[in-house]
Amino acid sequence: MTPWLDNLNALATGLFLLTAFGMVAMRQVRGCLNLFILQSVLLAASAVLLGLRYSAGDLYGVAIVGIVSKVILLPWLLRKTAPAEIYTRREVDQVLNIPTALLIALALVILSYFLALPLLNAVAPEFRGPNLPIGIAGLLLGAFTITVRREAVPLLLGLLAMENGAFLAGIALARHLPLLVELAIATDGLIVVFIVGVLTRAIQKQVGTTAVGEMAHLKETPAGGEAPR
C-alpha cells in the first residue's frame, strides 16, 4: 500500500509546485487567489498522505487546520477587509515580463534542489521525499512572487505562499509538531490577512491605488533638499 501513497504524495507536491509557478505568472488577482486556495488544498492532501504513510496522527491535525484557515476563513476575511474591486484588477505591467519571470522561477527550483541535497543527506531515509526540495522551492517562489508583483493582494498571497512552502517542507521533517503550534500559526496567518487588508484599504483611500509596488516616496534625498511630494 505504501508505494501508492508515496506516488500520490509525489503527485500532490508536484501540483503544489505548479501552483507556485502559476502564482508568479497569473495576472488576474482572482485567479491568483484561486491558485493559492488550490495550493493550500494540496498542502493538506500531502499532510494526509504522509500521515497515512507513516501513521502520524498529528499530520491530520495539520490538514484540518490548514483547510479551515486557508480555504474557508482566509478568502472570507480577505473579502471583508480588502476593497472589493481589487479582485477585478488585472496587472498589465509587471516588473518582469511573464516568460522571463518563469525562467527565473525555473532556475530557483533547480537551486532549491541543490539547497535541499545536503539537508536530505543529513536526515534519516524516511524523511527523504519530494516534500523538502519542493517546500524550499515554494518558499523561494513565494519570495520571488513578492518581488515581481505590484498589486497588494498578489503580494499578500506571495507571503502566505512562502509560509505554505515552509510548511510543506516542515510536515516532512517535523511530523510531531504540537497541534497548539499549528493552531497558533494558522491564527497568525489570518491576522496577517486582516492587517494587510486594512493597510491596503487605507492605502487605496489615501494614495488612490492598490499597486503598492509603485509607491516610492521614501528615499534619501540630498541634504537640504525637499522630500519629493
Next chain:
Amino acid sequence: MNLCLLLLLPLAATLLVCLPANKYWAPGVTLVSSLMILVGVMRLAWLMAAGQSVMTGWNTGLLHGLTVDGLSVLILLLIAFIATTAAIFSIGYMEHQILTPWKRRLYYANYNLFVFSMLAIPVLVDPTLVWIAVELTTLCSALLVSFENTHEALEAAWKYVVLSLMGAGIALFGFLVLFAAMQTSGRGGAYTWSGLIAAAPAMPPVLLQAAFLLILIGLGTKVGLVPMHTWLPDAHSQAPSPVCALLSGIETTTILYVILRLFPVLHAAPHGHADIWAMVLGLISVGAAAFLLLQVSDYKRLLAFSTVEHMGIILTAVGLGASVAGYGAMQQVVSHAVTKSFCFFAAGAVLLVTGTRQIAAVRGLIGKSPLAGAALIFGGLAITGAPPLAVFLSEFTILKAGLTARHYLATGLLALFIVIAFFGIMLHFNRMVFGAGSDQASPEGAAFPARRGNLPRLPWSCRLALFVAAAPVLVLGVYIPPPLQNLLTQAAAALKG
C-alpha cells in the same frame, strides 16, 4: 509576580482602553498597566540578581511553561522601562496629533497589544511559539507605523509588514529544520531553548547550520541587519515618536534576543560556526550604517540608521566570543535601549517644537526651545558614545574585550565605524541645535496634521518622559548598580551556554 500575570496585564489594558470614556482614560490605563509591569519586572529582576529561584508561570505540557533566566529578565526589564517612558511621552505627544476618540482607542489598544507581544518573546521557551510572538510584534505595530495615515507612513508600514513577514517565513522554515535536527539527534527532550542545548552535540551539523543561517537571515530582517535593513529607516522614521522609541529602542533588541538564544546551542555543537557569521554580518551592518548616516536629510531617519549600527555592534560583540565580550554585549543591549528611546523622545520634542523632520529646516533650536535643543544634543552625544555616558562605557568594554581576544582587525574596524558614526550624527545635530540660519517655514508642514508645529512649550508629560528616560543614560555611564551587574553577568553566562 507570576509570569502569566505579566502577559495578562497588557491584554487587560487593551480591552480597557477600548471602553468609551473621556480623553484621559486610555492614556491613564496604559500608563498604569505599564507601571505595574515595570514594578513586577523589577521585582523579578531583583530576585534573579539575588540568585533566588524565580517562580514560573503555569506549566502545562502544551506550552513547556513560561520560564525566565538572566538574559530574558534583562530584556523584560528594558521592555517594561521603555514601555513606561513611552506611555508617559504619548500622553502629551499624541494629543497634538488629530485624535478623534476612535483614533485614540486604536492607538492605545495597539500600543498595549504591541507591548504584550514583546513581553511574550522572552518568557516563552518553545521556539515555534516565540516565532509566533515575533510575527505578532510585526502585526501589532503595523497600524502604529501607519498611524499618521500619510502617503509616507502607509508606504513605510507596507514595506515594514511585507519585508518582516518575508523574513518570518524564512525563519519559520529555520525553526522547523531545527525541530527536525532535534528529533534526528535522538535526544528526545522538549523543544525548548534548554532542550536544544542538551540535544545540540548529537544534532547533524548540516541541519543545525542550515537552521541557524535561515533564522539569522529571517529574523535579521526584522532586526535590521544590512542588507535586509531597507525597511527600517522608513518605518522607524514615519511612526509617531513614542512608537519609534519602542520600535528602535527595544523591538529590534527583543528580536535580536531570539537570535542570541541560538548561540549557546551552536556553541554546544561540535562544528558550530555561529561566531564568525555574527561578526561578519555585524561588521557589515555597522560599516554600512555608519556611511549611510552621512547622507540623510531627516533626523528621525538618522536615528533609525543609528539603530542599524548599534544592532551591528551588539552582534559583532557576540561574534568576538561570548566568553570575552558577552558582558560587553549585554551592557550594550541595555545602554542602546535606554539611549535610543531617549533620542526618539528628543526627536519627538523637536518635531513638536519645529513641525518638520528635515534636518536642513531646523537651525538654532537652542534659542527656540532650550529643552528640546539640549535634549537633542544630549541624545546625540549619548548615542554616539561620548564619555561619560552609558553607550561609551559599553562600547569601551566591547573594544577592550576585542583586543583581549586578539581580534585586532575586527576591533579596529568597529572602532573606525563608531568614530565615523559619531561625526555623522554630531555634525547634523550640532547644526540643528547651534547652527545659525533662517528658521524657514517647514517645507514638510503639510505632511503634518493640524495643531502640530510651533508649540511654544512642550507638554508636561513630554518633559517628564525626557527626564525619566535621561536618568539611566547618565547613571549607567558612571555606575552600574550591583544587582544590574549580577543580572548582566547572568545574561552573559546564558549567552555562553
